[in-house]
Amino acid sequence: MHLEQFNSASRTGAAAALRPCLDIPRWIDELVDARPYSGLAALLEAGRGAADPFTPTEIEAALAHHPRIGERAPGTSVEARLSQSEQAGLGEADAAVAQALADGNRAYEEKFGQVFLIRAAGRSRQEILAALNTRLAHTPGEEQTIIGQQLREIAVLRLEGLMGQ
Template identity: 85%
Template sequence: MHLEEFNSASRTGAADALRPCLDIPRWIDELAGARPYPTLAALLEAGRRAANPFTPAEIEAALAHHPRIGERAPGNSTEARLSQSEQAGLGEAGESVADALAAGNRAYEEKFGRVFLIRAAGRSRGEILAALNTRLSHTPEQEQAIIGQQLREIAVLRLEGLMGK
């Protein structure tokens, strides 16, 4: 989809296009309702603004759609394909890194009661593992802020990719 198509789509069509980027109704409604955007940069900036801050409930709802790092998102939805593409960029993991990520995911979920979320695009598995290990020392409040930032980064990257099609 190109910006012109997004700007001229019905509100429902625009919302449907945005949903795989970030399935938070308030974010979708803000972006779909503020059309038309004069430039892609203006749309991306609106996406950043609408995503800051997220409420705890919005974060929990968004996390329900994200697979564990190192695991393939199930299905063939647009959101699943985006996640698969983002994680495919990590390359193959050696057995020790894959095992460490799996153990870290379990430890994170035990401590925080949610999946570990990080923007995978542009990061190696080693970088993700290092971030996971660092974040395991955080408080729930520290993690809430970091998760919000990671969701914003993921949403804007996906939005940019969506508009490049």
């Protein structure tokens, strides 16, 4: 979808196009209601702004849609394909890194009660593993802040990709 198409789409169509980027109704509504956008930069800035901050309930809902790092998102939805593409960019993991990520995911979920979320695009598996290990030392409050930041980065990257289609 190009920006012109997004600007002229019906409210329902524009909202449906945004949902795979970030399925948080408030974020979607803010972006749809602020149309038309003068350019991609204005849309991306609006996306960042609408995503700051997320409420704990919004974060919890968004995390329900994200697979564990190192695991393939199930299904063929647009969101699943985006996740699969982002994680495919990580390349093949050697057995030790794959096991360390699986162990780290488990430890993170035990400590925080939610999936470990990080923007995978542009990062190696080793970088993600290092971030996971660092974040395991955080408090729940520190993690909520970081998760919100990671969700914003994922949403804006997906939004930018969506407008290039």
